[in-house]
Amino acid sequence: MPSPRFQVPERLKLVSTKLSYLLQETLRGLRRGGWMNWAAISTVTVLLFLLGVSLQTSWQVSGVLNRLGSRFEVAVYLQPETSGQEFQSQIAQFPDVSSIEVIPKEQAWQDLLADLGTTDIVGATEGLGENPLVDALKIQAKSAVAVPSLARQIARLRGVENVQYLDEALKHLTQLNRGFSQISLGIIALLTLTAIAVITTTIRLIVVARNQEIEVMKLVGATTSWIYLPFILQGITFGLVGALISWGLIVVTRQFIQAAFAQQPSFLRALGEGLQLTPWQTMVLPLILVGFGSIVGIIGSLFAVRRFASK
Amino acid sequence: MSSTFQRLQAQVETPVNDHYTVQLRSVCKVYPQTRFSLLDINLTLRQGDFLFVTGASGAGKTTLMKLIYGAERADRGEVRVAGTNVGLLKGNRLSHLRRKLGVVFQDYKLIPRWTVSENVAFVLRSQGVPKAEIERRLQPTLKLVGLQKRADCFPSQLSGGEQQRASIARAIVGSPKLLLADEPTGNLDQDNALQVLEILKKLNSLGITVVITTHDMGLIQTVKAPVAQLDSGRLQVVPAEQVL
Ligand SMILES: Nc1ncnc2c1ncn2[C@@H]1O[C@H](COP(=O)(O)OP(=O)(O)OP(=O)(O)O)[C@@H](O)[C@H]1O
Ligand SMILES: [Mg+2]
Numbered sequence: 001m002p003s004p005r006f007q008v009p010e011r012l013k014l015v016s017t018k019l020s021y022l023l024q025e026t027l028r029g030l031r032r033g034g035w036m037n038w039a040a041i042s043t044v045t046v047l048l049f050l051l052g053v054s055l056q057t058s059w060q061v062s063g064v065l066n067r068l069g070s071r072f073e074v075a076v077y078l079q080p081e082t083s084g085q086e087f088q089s090q091i092a093q094f095p096d097v098s099s100i101e102v103i104p105k106e107q108a109w110q111d112l113l114a115d116l117g118t119t120d121i122v123g124a125t126e127g128l129g130e131n132p133l134v135d136a137l138k139i140q141a142k143s144a145v146a147v148p149s150l151a152r153q154i155a156r157l158r159g160v161e162n163v164q165y166l167d168e169a170l171k172h173l174t175q176l177n178r179g180f181s182q183i184s185l186g187i188i189a190l191l192t193l194t195a196i197a198v199i200t201t202t203i204r205l206i207v208v209a210r211n212q213e214i215e216v217m218k219l220v221g222a223t224t225s226w227i228y229l230p231f232i233l234q235g236i237t238f239g240l241v242g243a244l245i246s247w248g249l250i251v252v253t254r255q256f257i258q259a260a261f262a263q264q265p266s267f268l269r270a271l272g273e274g275l276q277l278t279p280w281q282t283m284v285l286p287l288i289l290v291g292f293g294s295i296v297g298i299i300g301s302l303f304a305v306r307r308f309a310s311k
Numbered sequence: 312m313s314s315t316f317q318r319l320q321a322q323v324e325t326p327v328n329d330h331y332t333v334q335l336r337s338v339c340k341v342y343p344q345t346r347f348s349l350l351d352i353n354l355t356l357r358q359g360d361f362l363f364v365t366g367a368s369g370a371g372k373t374t375l376m377k378l379i380y381g382a383e384r385a386d387r388g389e390v391r392v393a394g395t396n397v398g399l400l401k402g403n404r405l406s407h408l409r410r411k412l413g414v415v416f417q418d419y420k421l422i423p424r425w426t427v428s429e430n431v432a433f434v435l436r437s438q439g440v441p442k443a444e445i446e447r448r449l450q451p452t453l454k455l456v457g458l459q460k461r462a463d464c465f466p467s468q469l470s471g472g473e474q475q476r477a478s479i480a481r482a483i484v485g486s487p488k489l490l491l492a493d494e495p496t497g498n499l500d501q502d503n504a505l506q507v508l509e510i511l512k513k514l515n516s517l518g519i520t521v522v523i524t525t526h527d528m529g530l531i532q533t534v535k536a537p538v539a540q541l542d543s544g545r546l547q548v549v550p551a552e553q554v555l
Contacts, residue, residue: 220434221434
């Protein structure tokens with residue numbers, strides 16, 4: 001009696017036979033496709049590039065928005081010689097306030113100098129005579145709706161020089177971002193349909209050219225999946241190659257833009273840092289491209305073989 | 312082979328029995344476009360039988376074959392192969408049944424872009440047989456039909472008879488239980504026809520059921536086998552002894 005150990009290689013052999021068959025047939029299909037392959041791959045590439053870029057941009061915009069501050073934040077700048085500590089308890093009594101952070105002018109000055117890229121604090125302070133800044137308060141409102149009225153109330157207090165909140169600016173930016181997303185979503189949808197159509201056409205041409213083979217295959221007992229899986233794999237190949245190329249393009253453009261920002265003065269450089277993706281986003285982006293590319297490839301090739309397979 | 316005839320005679324009374332390799336019961340097939348019809352066909356073949364099917368051109372010989380290998384469906388009645396109703400099979404189950412059959416197509420259906428070896432190996436590849444096993448089976452099969460020297464030729468480089476033998480090689484390489492040969496000697500001269508017939512007889516002696524369609528009466532007379540005659544849509548079986 002053969003031990004179970006000897007059965008594993010047999011099964012492995014069968015799997016490897018099937019895999020090598022599928023691979024060979026897929027390659028044969030690709031060779032047959034000729035320049036049509038490139039038509040399919042380049043449409044997929046353009047689609048995935050656009051998908052990747054708009055996804056990345058929306059991530060970057062929200063990254064920058066986060067850097068600019070929360071929508072719930074009100075910044076209060078006090079008159080000179082007014083201490084932030086005194087205001088803290090007074091403002092804390094407003095019902096819409098959720099938290100208060102006091103930023104003494106010394107700290108603000110240091111932050112500013114750091115932002116400007118100067119480390120010589122003493123020297124800079126001496127140059128100006130003294131710290132030109134004032135104490136400030138960062139107030140978090142409980143809701144975005146409450147921000148404008150809260151700002152107005154605080155502005156009426158004595159000793160308050162100026163109240164700022166980003167609500168308006170943010171609204172515009174967010175709207176811009178949303179508009180951009182919608183437009184690119186529309187274009188992506190159109191390109192997806194185009195890519196599917198091109199893949200379908202490419203593969204259908206090959207299926208039709210091999211119609212005779214396929215008929216004989218059916219007559220000698222090849223199963224439907226055995227016959228059509230190579231075509232599906234071909235579609236997936238289009239998706240994968242397109243994903244790879246577009247991913248490369250996206251990385252290169254991103255690095256190019258970041259390099260351009262790195263040459264700029266420091267506050268623009270800081271903005272450039274806002275464009276940086278988180279490690280998670282960096283990892284997920286290629287996965288999304290590969291996934292979306294494969295799905296488009298599968299749908300395109302399924303359309304190509306559907307009518308034939310059901311015969 | 313007279314026992315074959317007795318069984319064929321008794322076909323109408325024979326109940327549907329899974330023991331038989333091929334069984335057609337009250338089969339009707341109509342092509343509305345050409346108004347062609349096969350009417351009430353009854354036929355029973357047991358494992359190891361040898362049968363000629365004859366009839367004029369357009370009598371329905373190829374159609375009968377197609378009904379057996381499931382390329383056409385009966386409008387009425389049933390076709391059973393190895394106990395399964397072919398007309399009801401679909402998808403993978405039909406594919407698996409066809410692996411047990413070998414078919415020599417009247418029009419060969421060889422792929423022009425492939426060599427003889429590739430055309431023959433294709434059957435096994437289509438069924439997922441490992442490469443080594445394909446290699447092992449290819450040579451003996453080609454030798455059996457006398458094509459070992461033509462293994463790397465393309466169909467266009469073969470004579471009609473060689474193409475015919477290539478299609479026979481393809482039909483038998485999968486070790487079928489049932490061989491359906493549609494005019495396997497159609498394009499051959501007397502010598503080659505006899506040669507092919509010898510091959511089919513040899514396969515039959517190995518236990519394979521063989522059905523041959525032909526309109527070559529000379530060929531029929533060289534083998535003592537029953538003949539099923541198609542005429543006006545009906546099938547009539549003539550026992551081996553009465554074949555003139
Ligand atoms: N797919 C089809 N649709 C319509 N009519 C068909 C079809 N196939 C065959 N026929 C008709 O059925 C009849 C029988 O055809 P079949 O091919 O079975 O004849 P045959 O006996 O094999 O003839 P031959 O000896 O010339 O090969 C013919 O008259 C043909 O026109
Ligand atoms: Mg015919």
